Amino acid sequence: MSDSILVVAAHPDDEVLGCGATVAKHTATGDRVWHLILGEGIMSRRGVAQAEKDRALHELWDSAEQAASVLGVERVILKKFPCCQFDTLSLLDITHAVEEVIQELKPSIIYTHHFGDVNIDHRRTVEAVETAIRPNGRSFVAEVLSFEIPSSTEWNFAKPEIFRPNVFVEVSETQFAAKMKALFGPYRKEMRAYPHSRSEEYVRALATCRGGQAGFPIAESFVQILRRKHL
Structure with a gap:
């Protein structure tokens, strides 16, 4: 039986x-996946024409x-x-945007940001997700997992909410x-040269590190926020 997956991200490329x-x-095994991207993706700058x-x-x-x-x-x-x-923005407005999609798509698994990220949009996104998935008799979500974002998650030096992964997903080459094709093809303008943490070398090194932590060649890691299991 296939799963329905919703990825809730603050910005395009997250x-x-x-x-x-x-x-x-997930998609290789027949799961259905949707991306919900909350933010427009480009910060307003003074002196830049609207066009x-x-x-x-x-x-x-x-x-x-x-x-x-x-x-x-x-x-x-x-x-x-x-x-x-x-x-x-009102957290209620962001939460409603997430709730609408959850009610429409009825995902069983949600991936989203980590509360300890340095980026405020990331933190507000996970707050909205946590609010939207509260059990209310219409809850379809069985599991929620937080992911890490290079150049945001690892730059949290002052907050106590450090990313400590407890779920490791082995992925194939x-x-x-x-x-990597998605990042350095469509999103190539958002990526940077090494030693920036949005570089090809860093992204690969992170996958190797997370894999090594769990005994896999390469992996992506997550913090489990919620798991609901029926008897």
């Missing part, structure tokens, strides 16, 4: 950085669709909240290659 290889593993920003946004949204296609994702849902401003 969904691939966080769990792209795991998503490729230029609009072009960049549409290019980024096209990249999200292309990356999803590489991973075998069925659908991308873009909510387009303002980037790096989730703390100025083919599945990892799909993640």
